[in-house]
Structure formats: C-alpha cells, structure tokens
Amino acid sequence: MFDDTLLAEIRARFAHVDTCPLTGPRVFFENAGGALTLKSVVDSSALYAAIPDNQGRDNPASRALVEVIDRARQDVRLFFNATGGAVIVGESGTELLFRLVRDACTGAAPGGIVLGSTVEHPASRGACTRWADETGREYVQVPHDDATGQVTADAYAAHVTPETRVATILHTSPVTGMANDLDAIAAAIRGKAPDAFIIVDGIQHASHGRIDLSGADVDGYVISPYKVFSRHGYGIAWASDRLTALRHDTLPDGPAQNWEQGTRDTGAYATFSDVVAYLDWLGGRVGDAGDVRARIEAAGAAIAEHESALTQAMMNGTDNLPGLRALPGVGIVGGADNPAREGLVCFWLDHVESAHIVEALNEAGIRTHIRRADHYSGTILKPLGRADCVRVSLCHYNSLAEVRAFLDAMRGIAAR
Ligand SMILES: Cc1ncc(COP(=O)(O)O)c(C=O)c1O
Numbered sequence: 201m202f203d204d205t206l207l208a209e210i211r212a213r214f215a216h217v218d219t220c221p222l223t224g225p226r227v228f229f230e231n232a233g234g235a236l237t238l239k240s241v242v243d244s245s246a247l248y249a250a251i252p253d254n255q256g257r258d259n260p261a262s263r264a265l266v267e268v269i270d271r272a273r274q275d276v277r278l279f280f281n282a283t284g285g286a287v288i289v290g291e292s293g294t295e296l297l298f299r300l301v302r303d304a305c306t307g308a309a310p311g312g313i314v315l316g317s318t319v320e321h322p323a324s325r326g327a328c329t330r331w332a333d334e335t336g337r338e339y340v341q342v343p344h345d346d347a348t349g350q351v352t353a354d355a356y357a358a359h360v361t362p363e364t365r366v367a368t369i370l371h372t373s374p375v376t377g378m379a380n381d382l383d384a385i386a387a388a389i390r391g392k393a394p395d396a397f398i399i400v401d402g403i404q405h406a407s408h409g410r411i412d413l414s415g416a417d418v419d420g421y422v423i424s425p426y427k428v429f430s431r432h433g434y435g436i437a438w439a440s441d442r443l444t445a446l447r448h449d450t451l452p453d454g455p456a457q458n459w460e461q462g463t464r465d466t467g468a469y470a471t472f473s474d475v476v477a478y479l480d481w482l483g484g485r486v487g488d489a490g491d492v493r494a495r496i497e498a499a500g501a502a503i504a505e506h507e508s509a510l511t512q513a514m515m516n517g518t519d520n521l522p523g524l525r526a527l528p529g530v531g532i533v534g535g536a537d538n539p540a541r542e543g544l545v546c547f548w549l550d551h552v553e554s555a556h557i558v559e560a561l562n563e564a565g566i567r568t569h570i571r572r573a574d575h576y577s578g579t580i581l582k583p584l585g586r587a588d589c590v591r592v593s594l595c596h597y598n599s600l601a602e603v604r605a606f607l608d609a610m611r612g613i614a615a616r
Pocket residue numbers: 232233292293294295321323372373374401402403404424
C-alpha cells in the first residue's frame with residue numbers, strides 16, 4: 201500500500217477527491233462509473249477550449265496544436281506499449297468498439313463466424329450482433345464461468361474455428377471486477393484462426409495499470425479516457441496496421457487509412473498526454489529511473505498492489521471491522537478470494553435490498569452503484585439468480601481510511 205506521504209501527493213493531483221461539488225463530502229467508490237479527474241486535465245481542457253485556431257494552417261498556433269496531437273498519439277502508444285498501427289480519437293469507447301468491429305466485419309474475408317463472450321459489455325456484444333448480422337455471419341458467444349466471473353482461454357479454444365473472422369475480448373469486467381488473461385485468449389484465437397481480427401475492450405481495465413500490447417497479438421484496443429483519470433467527451437483506440445488497411449469512412453480523395461473525421465479537439469489529445477505524464481510521475485516516485493515506458497509499468501504495478509491491499513481489507517476486514525465476506529447473508533460475485541479482481545467488488549445481502557444498501561451508503565457519505573440484471577449486466581447477474589447487486593469500485597487514490605468508513609457503514613446496514 202502507498203505510504204501516507206505518497207498517497208497525499210497522489211490525492212493532491214486529483215480534483216474532488218473527498219468532496220463532491222454538488223453534494224459535499226463523500227468517499228468515492230464509484231470509479232468504475234468514471235474515475236476522478238486529474239487537475240492537469242481540468243487545466244488543459246480550459247486552455248485548449250479557449251484557443252480558436254484550427255489544425256493544418258500555416259501559422260505558429262496551428263502548428264503548435266498539431267504538435268500537441270502528434271505528441272498525444274506517441275503518449276497513447278507508450279501507454280499501450282504498441283508499435284505501428286493507428287491511434288484513433290473517437291466519440292466514446294462504445295462508439296470506437298462499434299467502429300472497429302464494423303470495419304473488421306465489413307473488411308474481413310466472407311463467411312465464417314464472429315466470436316465474443318457472454319461476460320462482455322453490451323458495447324462489444326451489440327457491435328458484434330449487428331455487424332455479424334449485416335455481413336451474414338453467425339455471432340458465437342463463449343460462455344464465461346459464473347463462479348469466477350471470468351472467461352478463459354480454454355473456453356475460447358473450445359469455440360474458436362479456423363473460420364473465425366472477427367473476435368472480441370473483454371480485458372476486465374465492470375460487473376465481476378475480474379481481469380481475463382488477454383495474452384492467453386488472443387493466443388488461443390490465433391492458434392486456430394491466425395488471420396482473425398481481434399478487438400479488445402479495455403475500458404474497465406485501463407485505470408488499474410498494466411496494459412502491454414507488445415505481448416498480446418491483437419488488432420484493436422479501446423479505452424474511455426474518463427475512466428482513466430482524463431475527462432468525458434472522447435474515446436481512444438489503437439488499431440493495428442492490418443485493421444487500419446481495411447476500408448473506413450473517409451473523405452473523397454483524402455488519405456484512405458485515416459480513421460478520424462473532421463476537425464480534432466486538441467484538448468482531448470492534450471488531456472491524454474496529462475494522464476501519461478501523471479503515470480510517468482507516479483512511476484518515478486515508486487520505481488527506479490528508466491524510460492517513460494518503464495515508469496508507466498512501475499506505476500501500473502504499484503497501482504495494482506495498492507488496489508489489491510484495499511480490496512483485501514474490504515473483503516477480510518481491517519482493525520476490528522468485519523470484512524464483507526463476514527457479513528450475514530452476503531454473496532460476492534466472482535468469489536471472495538479471486539486473484540483476478542481489479543479494484544472492484546460486487547456483492548449482495550440476502551436480507552437487505554441492494555437499492556437500500558446504495559441509499560444507506562449514500563447517507564453515510566459513501567458513493568457506490570447498483571447493478572441490475574438489465575441489458576448491461578444481465579448476462580452476468582441472471583445466471584447467478586440475482587436481480588441486482590451493489591458495486592463498490594475503487595482506484596489507487598482511495599485510502600484505507602475510506603475502506604474503513606465503508607466497512608463501518610456496512611456493519612450497521614447488515615445489522616438492520
Ligand atoms: C467494459 C466496458 N465496456 C464499455 C463501456 C462503455 O463505455 P463508454 O460508456 O465510456 O462508451 C463500459 C462502461 O462502463 C465498460 O465498463
């Protein structure tokens with residue numbers, strides 16, 4: 201776990217850490233709905249929003265904006281550890297998943313199947329449902345394991361066929377909280393379908409550190425920057441050279457391999473450079489010097505370690521406070537002892553409604569979220585026989601004191 205001094209330095213870099221500007225003091229355990237925003241991101245947003253110049257003009261301001269965009273593309277590559285390919289800024293993570301899946305489906309060889317899994321968010325499932333249908337293919341969903349909240353490489357291996365044209369993988373689930381073994385799943389797909397276009401939803405994983413596309417043989421990786429310390433209003437994807445070589449929507453006589461349409465919001469790109477600069481700083485505080493990528497990796501490892509210590513405390517208790525697993529009538533999605541967990545716990549109590557738990561936690565100044573068996577979470581909750589559950593999601597800037605406040609409130613709620 202980070203020591204108090206470093207945690208204070210980390211928290212000082214984020215806006216609204218312990219106070220909501222709308223409701224007052226609160227503990228923020230709704231990070232899977234949108235992480236805290238770096239103060240540097242707020243500053244960059246204001247700076248670039250006020251600049252009237254457009255890109256591609258023969259003046260110094262315009263050239264400076266283009267440099268900011270070019271630098272951000274390099275920073276995204278460092279963040280993903282991806283070489284070559286294209287960095288794409290789109291409307292949102294969902295929109296980019298749809299776009300990558302669409303262009304992969306329309307550009308792939310005819311026939312075959314589109315492969316995904318039941319643990320995926322409806323963004324990728326929806327994209328595959330539509331574009332498998334539009335291109336005359338079957339959409340096959342690999343079943344996930346209800347007990348662990350994960351989908352495995354073996355499960356993919358049992359469903360992948362040599363005619364798999366497009367495949368999607370969820371890196372981490374925002375409902376179970378578990379990471380899937382991206383490298384192994386991609387290898388299982390490539391083992392039978394070497395030419396498949398593999399597209400990854402990394403939206404929930406991104407804030408928890410350790411994206412490394414150098415070890416994952418994939419064609420696309422999508423994130424939502426507001427879930428990784430930046431802000432709303434844009435999504436980011438990396439697409440491989442072969443995916444980029446397929447046909448996209450493009451301007452007549454414009455560059456054929458250009459994924460992006462229209463004038464860019466320089467501020468969006470600048471704010472992702474802020475995220476990378478933050479991880480660079482954090483990596484320097486926790487690890488040895490090295491290059492920027494080494495520091496991003498050091499930051500990722502430290503983030504994972506801190507979050508793991510917090511979720512262990514949440515599960516097993518701390519000081520004299522009982523952990524979640526000790527509460528009467530508790531159920532925990534994916535099990536209490538799951539090493540794949542990334543800073544997120546979904547649970548229920550048999551005798552207290554989830555909506556009531558969220559409300560009571562709100563009254564105690566602790567923000568969490570209900571997940572229902574709807575089109576977002578139904579594929580995960582329905583097989584468990586659950587209509588809903590409570591999601592508690594943390595990030596590396598959360599503290600043990602905040603976990604204590606949560607467990608203290610939960611002890612009272614469970615005793616009702
Ligand atoms: C795993 C995953 N995929 C996709 C999405 C959709 O992302 P967005 O709403 O940012 O487009 C989310 C949002 O919660 C998510 O967690």
